[in-house]
Amino acid sequence: MRSFVTLLAPVLAAAGPIGIIGGSDTPSPDTITIISASASGNGCPQGTVTTDLAADRQVITFGFDAFQVYTGPGTTPADKTKNCQLHLNLKYPGGFQFAVVESTYHGYAQLEAGVTGTFYSTYYFSQDAAATTTTRTSIDGGGLWADGQVYTKQDQVPTASVIWSPCGASGILNVNNRIALTSSNTSASGQISDDDATVAFTQQVHVSWQACK
Secondary structure (H helix, E strand, O other): OOEEEEOOOHHHHHHOOOOEEOOOOOOOHHHOEEEEEEEEOOOOOOOOEEEEEOOOOOOEEEEEOOOEEEEOOOOOHHHHEEEEEEEEEEEOOOOEEEEEEEEEEEEEEEEOOOEEEEEEEEEEEHHHOOOOEEEEEEEEOOHHHHOOEEEEEEEEOOHHHOOEOOOOOEEEEEEEEEEEEEEOOOOOOEEEEEOOOOOOOOOOOEEEEEEOO
């Protein structure tokens, strides 16, 4: 089953306006454009991902065939965790740096009691790979999750943990998404998918700016 994520999906347009932190002389988020994008990882192997970059290069759609994890009788350890890393080659105004401070993900989870699904997202720029920030969201199975539910993951990156783009006019933003299942009940089953990968400079992402130092 192919899942699709549109980084400017109409259903998300009401999520709220883009937030700008800084003075009135800071650039607008629409000055950030996507030059190219790719994906890598065992959750999105070659041939299982499609991309559709909009004409204005501010919106991109990823389609996934393989970014799902499973646990339960008959599954293997490799079924329980997958990662998919997104690479966005970005262009933005010279003389400024920007930081991603908020983003939204959506997916589907069906988890019996005793199964926990965890979603990790690690953000970093290739030019400074040592500077990273990671968010984590967990879902405990049972209850309404036993029948399957759509979930929303809202990342709120603490101000002290934001990562800044390199000074200049371009940078490669990487987002390493990983989903994993653990279980305290060997007979319990569960599955979780990441239907929304990431995320760039629309209503789904808030950015802040600072002048290069």
